[in-house]
Structure formats: structure tokens, C-alpha cells
Amino acid sequence: MLNRTADSVARATPEPLARRVRGISDKGLAWLFISPTILLLLAINIFPLFWAIYLSFTNYRANRPNEVVKNLGLSNYRRILGDQDIWIAMQTTAHFVFWTILLQTLIGFTLAWLIDRKFRGHAFWTTIILVPMMLSPAVVGNFWRFLYEPQIGLFAYAISFVSGIPPTDIQMLSNVSLAPWSIIIVDTWMWTPYVMLICLAGLRSIPEYIYEAAEVDRASNWRQFWSITLPMALPFIMLAVLFRGIENFKMFDMVNLLTGGGPGSTTEVASITLKRQAFESWRTGYSSAFAIILFVAVFGLANIYVKALNKVKQR
Amino acid sequence: MSLTQPTKRKSRWPVWARRGLMENIATVIIAIGFLMLFQPFALSLYTYSFITMLFGTAMFIVVSKFPE
Numbered sequence: 001m002l003n004r005t006a007d008s009v010a011r012a013t014p015e016p017l018a019r020r021v022r023g024i025s026d027k028g029l030a031w032l033f034i035s036p037t038i039l040l041l042l043a044i045n046i047f048p049l050f051w052a053i054y055l056s057f058t059n060y061r062a063n064r065p066n067e068v069v070k071n072l073g074l075s076n077y078r079r080i081l082g083d084q085d086i087w088i089a090m091q092t093t094a095h096f097v098f099w100t101i102l103l104q105t106l107i108g109f110t111l112a113w114l115i116d117r118k119f120r121g122h123a124f125w126t127t128i129i130l131v132p133m134m135l136s137p138a139v140v141g142n143f144w145r146f147l148y149e150p151q152i153g154l155f156a157y158a159i160s161f162v163s164g165i166p167p168t169d170i171q172m173l174s175n176v177s178l179a180p181w182s183i184i185i186v187d188t189w190m191w192t193p194y195v196m197l198i199c200l201a202g203l204r205s206i207p208e209y210i211y212e213a214a215e216v217d218r219a220s221n222w223r224q225f226w227s228i229t230l231p232m233a234l235p236f237i238m239l240a241v242l243f244r245g246i247e248n249f250k251m252f253d254m255v256n257l258l259t260g261g262g263p264g265s266t267t268e269v270a271s272i273t274l275k276r277q278a279f280e281s282w283r284t285g286y287s288s289a290f291a292i293i294l295f296v297a298v299f300g301l302a303n304i305y306v307k308a309l310n311k312v313k314q315r
Numbered sequence: 316m317s318l319t320q321p322t323k324r325k326s327r328w329p330v331w332a333r334r335g336l337m338e339n340i341a342t343v344i345i346a347i348g349f350l351m352l353f354q355p356f357a358l359s360l361y362t363y364s365f366i367t368m369l370f371g372t373a374m375f376i377v378v379s380k381f382p383e
Contacts, residue, residue, distance in 0.1 A: 081362045090361070094353035293365050297352055300345040300372045307342055 049295075056289035063282040076289035086290070088265070089273040096184060096269055097248045103188045104244055108195025109237060113229070115196070116203040126200075133193040141257025144186045148172040148258075176266050179259050183267055187254055191247075195240040202236025203229065235309055242305035249298050270294055328382050337378035344371030 024032065056077070059070045080086055111129060115122055132140065147155040156167035172182040206229065214224045252271040255261065261268035261276075274294070278287035348368030351360040 077365065081365055082358070084358065087358060087361045090353050091355045296365065296368050296372060297349060300349060300368045300375075303372060303375045304342050304345055304349075307338060 052288045052291055055285050056292050058285040060285045060288075061282045062278075062284040072285065076286045077293070079286070080290050080293060085265070086270075086273060089268050089270050092180070092265075092267065093249060093251075093269045093271075095180065096187075096251060097245060099184045100187045100191070100248050100251075101241055101244055103184065104192045104195045105237060105241060107188065108192045108240065109199045109233075111192065111196040112199035112203055115200055129196060130193045132190045133197075135190070137190070137253040138257065140186065140190050141254055144182075144189075145173070145258060148182055173259055174263050176263055179263055179267050183251075183255055183258055186258065187248070187251065190254075191244060195244060198236050198240040198243075199233060202233035205236075206232045238305065238309050242302065242309070245301060245305070246298055249294065249301070326382055332378075332381060334378060334381040334383045337381055338375060341371050341375035341378055344368075344374065347371075 057071055057073060059072050061067065115126055115129075135143075144155075147153045150156050150168045150171050153167075155172065156170040159165065159170050160167040170178075172178050210228050210232075211224060214228060219227070250271055251269055252275065255267055255269055255272055256275070259267045261272040270290075271294075274287055274290050277283050277290060345368055348364050348366075348371055351364035351367060354360055
């Protein structure tokens with residue numbers, strides 16, 4: 001059936017075109033197939049990157065397209081790297097990244113380890129646990145805004161029930177010390193399933209005979225965990241940390257929806273500062289330079305992780 | 316049948332410039348730059364963090380093409 005279809009397609013191809021296609025080498029044909037993807041990548045990824053690099057050396061403002069664009073050299077970079085407010089935004093970002101990765105890895109790995117026990121109904125619970133990850137960040141942000149409401153929010157009532165503090169005193173989004181944690185909680189809630197899924201793949205890839213051999217050697221469960229489970233799942237944990245680390249450095253949607261960088265600038269992460277500079281102050285050149293600095297940071301981080309990953313794999 | 320073992324061609328690439336070692340150095344430079352960018356102690360360290368990271372990243376890209 002398939003052959004017949006192929007034959008009819010081949011017969012339907014006009015002779016001059018067919019002759020041309022027959023003359024193409026395998027390599028040429030491969031290039032022909034991948035060139036649309038390459039062109040698309042160049043247009044939507046590579047070109048904007050080089051354009052942003054160019055803009056980072058200028059005083060270009062997107063709201064004044066007719067103004068003469070002046071070349072400022074490294075001035076934008078110098079100003080960003082000497083700006084105390086941006087330095088603080090970087091520290092806020094580091095705080096978020098550290099705590100979200102730590103919590104997501106710990107909880108995600110623990111959940112994966114429990115799910116891997118294959119108890120009754122484990123498939124059902126796996127699906128339930130994965131639900132937050134499937135939701136849109138916009139939905140999650142609005143949903144948690146309601147949960148955090150001191151008057152009507154379920155979160156405040158739950159905390160009040162446990163701690164005895166009146167729910168109206170639990171102002172998660174407007175309290176300076178609680179606001180950063182409110183975002184960390186939501187990000188952890190949303191993305192722990194993703195880490196769990198990767199860790200679960202790692203745990204399922206460990207051959208059963210290794211555990212059987214350990215049982216024969218009378219190794220305790222604790223010993224099996226530290227000598228078999230953790231080392232063999234480590235490349236997968238590293239992979240999860242890499243993905244979440246890179247994603248959390250760019251964290252924008254959740255912060256924007258929950259606190260918008262406030263109260264004051266306590267939750268103003270680098271991406272929020274970048275957005276304010278680019279679309280509120282309209283300093284396009286300046287914000288391009290800032291974006292390039294963040295890009296180099298994430299790119300450098302990715303290099304370190306890939307190297308670490310290769311090292312773990314070689315063991 | 317010849318019993319002689321095929322001799323390994325000795326690379327003329329200097330030992331100190333092999334990929335493993337150079338990648339490790341580049342990784343350390345990136346890590347230092349990264350810590351400088353996010354540390355809360357000195358503004359001057361933050362100022363020089365970008366150039367350190369950029370140098371480390373460029374070095375990593377170059378040395379990852381070196382022979383092992």
C-alpha cells in the first residue's frame with residue numbers, strides 16, 4: 001500500500017524536477033531538509049541575539065525610533081556593572097535560585113524515591129503530583145494570589161490553624177520578609193513534579209540485579225541508598241538542577257504575577273529590573289546590555305553543568 | 316601475520332594544553348565570575364564579574380576543541 005503510494009507520488013513528480021532531485025547527493029538532500037529549520041532558528045534565535053549585542057553598545061530607545069542612534073561603546077556595560085540597584089537585584093535572583101533549586105531537588109527526589117516503591121495506586125498519585133507542572137504560569141500565579149489573600153485565602157487559614165496566628169496577620173505578598181518566600185513556595189509547588197519526573201527516570205534506570213547483589217552481601221537499606229541509588233541517579237539529578245537553574249535565573253512570570261517586584265524592591269529579580277528598564281524606562285540599549293550580561297551568566301553556568309554531567313557519566 | 320603492535324602516534328600537542336586540564340581551568344574561572352556576580356560583599360567584585368565570566372566562557376568554547 002505504502003509502496004503504491006510512493007510510486008504514484010514519484011510518477012506525479014514533473015520530469016524536470018524529478019531529474020534535479022535524482023542528481024542531489026545524500027548530503028545535499030540532508031541540507032535541503034534541515035535548511036528550513038536552520039533558517040527559522042537564524043531568524044528567531046540567532047538574529048535577535050546579534051541585534052541585542054549591537055543595541056547594547058548604543059543609546060537606542062524603542063519608543064523613539066526616529067532619534068539618531070549613538071554608539072556608546074562599553075558605557076552601558078560600565079553603568080550596569082557599577083549600579084548598586086542592579087547588584088541588589090542580582091543578589092535577590094541568587095537567593096531565589098538557591099532556595100528553589102534546593103527545595104525542588106530535595107522534595108522532587110524524595111517523591112521520586114517514594115513513587116519508585118511501586119505501592120498500590122502509585123500511577124494515580126504520579127498523575128496527581130504532575131498536575132501543577134501542566135498548568136499555565138498565568139493560571140498558577142492568579143490561583144496562588146487568591147490562596148495568599150489574608151481575608152479569604154486558604155493558605156492564610158491553614159497557617160493560622162497550625163500556628164494560631166490570626167489569618168489577617170499572614171500577609172504573604174505584602175510583608176517584606178514573607179514576599180520572597182511566597183514566590184519560592186509557588187515555584188517549588190509548580191516545578192517539583194518536573195524534578196521528580198527526571199529523578200524517577202534515573203531511579204527506574206538502575207538495574208534490579210545491583211540491588212539483589214547488595215542484598216546477597218547483606219547491605220543495609222541505608223547503605224544501598226548511599227552506594228547504589230544516589231550515585232546512579234546523580235546524572236539525572238544534575239540534569240534537573242541544570243534545567244531548573246537556567247529556568248529560575250530567567251524567572252519572570254511568577255514574580256510579575258504575584259508581587260510585581262514588590263513590596264518595595266524586595267522581590268525585584270534581575271528579569272523584573274530588565275523588564276522595567278526595557279518597557280517602562282524604554283532604555284532599550286541599556287537593557288540589551290543587561291540581557292547580554294544575564295545571557296553570559298546562564299551560558300557559563302550551562303557549561304559548568306554540562307562538564308559536571310559528563311564527569312558523572314564517565315564514572 | 317605480523318606480530319608487531321601498531322605504535323600509537325605521539326601527539327605533539329603540549330600536555331599542559333590538553334582539553335581536560337584547560338576545561339577545568341575555564342570552569343573554575345566561570346565559577347569565580349559567577350560567584351562574583353551574585354556575592355553580597357563587594358561592589359568591585361560585581362563590577363569585574365562579567366569580564367571574568369566572559370573570559371571563562373570564551374576560553375571554555377576554545378579549549379573544548381583541544382585534543383584530549
